[in-house]
Amino acid sequence: MDTEAQHTERDRPSTPEERSRSARVTGDDTARLAEDDTARVAEDDSAEGPARGRLSWRSAGLVGIACTVFVLLLSHFVLQPFLIPSGSMEPTLQIGDRVLVNKLAYRFGDQPRRGDVLVFDGADSFVREPAEENPVAELLHGAGAALGLAEPDETHFVKRVVGVGGDRVVCCDKEGRIRVNGTQVEERYVFFGDAPSKVPFDIVVPDGTLWVMGDHRSRSSDSRDHLGSPGGGMVPVDKVIGRVDWIGWPFARRTALAGTDAFARVPEPGSVPAGAGGHG
Missing domain, CATH: 1.20.5 (Single alpha-helices involved in coiled-coils or other helix-helix interfaces)
Known part of the structure; x- marks a missing residue:
């Protein structure tokens, strides 16, 4: 079963x-x-x-x-935004423009050239070393300036190179224009109505330094204003932060910064006959 x-x-x-x-x-x-x-x-x-x-x-x-x-x-090593705080470079750069500074422009043996627009540290040449600030405030301001959100440090300037090491720069000739190494310079970038300079000068730029001027000559405090200073108004090349290559903001002004042929005919310093380059 x-x-x-x-x-x-x-x-x-x-x-x-x-x-x-x-x-x-x-x-x-x-x-x-x-x-x-x-x-x-x-x-x-x-x-x-x-x-x-x-x-x-x-x-x-x-x-x-x-x-x-x-x-x-x-921003620290390659490309830094820089806020234009004044009208010293008008009409090329306007107040409130945010430009992009190429920090690699002179890192690999290239040197600043006549006509370049530069950002540089003017400590000990244009201004005295500023007093120390609160470390936290300084850090925050530095970060804001590095991002183009705050005004640059008081020691940072933007100007155009007019003379490089060895150049003789004279102002002004009988036609009221600057001469570099005896050659008259047609500065079409200068603010309309401004004279090339109301301050006469006749200088030879020491090697390793630069003679710089703003495009808005009547509103620019530049090498001319420091002729009596210890550095004679010259900016050491090693104080150059970078070259201004682009305008990034405002959007309507976004463009690569145009070069200039104003110095195309200027000879190198060694080719200038002795005594040339005077007021003429």
Whole structure:
């Protein structure tokens, strides 16, 4: 006799009512189990939600810090925004312009040339070394200036190179124009109505230094104003921060800074005959 088969048969509901009752019990158990599973999933989601939010904010913060560090490093070594604070370089550069200073322009053996527009540190040549400030305020201001959001340091200037080492620069000849190494310079970038200079001078630029002037001559404090200073108004080449290559803002003025051919005919210093380059 097959007892296993009998037990199996005995366990099954014998009547339709019993089978219906069994189905209801099984269905209720399944529904209850499904509800329990849903509740557990909801609890897990509610527990993970804040952690996910915290992770998201933390990630965003780390990305922001990384981007800021990258921009500051780029500004320090490669390309620095610079806010133009005055009208000394009008019409070439206007108040409020944000220019991009190419810090690699003179890093690989190239030297500043006549006509270049430069940003340089005028400490000990144009101004005295400023007094020390609060370190935190100085750091914040430096970061703002590096991003072009704040005015540059008081020792930083933007001017145009008129004479390089060895040049004789004279102002003014009988036609009221500057001569460099005996050659008259047609300075079409000078602010309309300004004289090349109302201050007469006749200087020879020492090697390793630059003679610089603003394009708005009547509003520019430049090499002419420091003729009696220890450096004689000259800017050491190693104080040059970089060359202004682009205007980045305002949007309507975005452009590469145009070069000038004003000095194209100027000979090199060694080719100038003795006594040439005077007032004429």
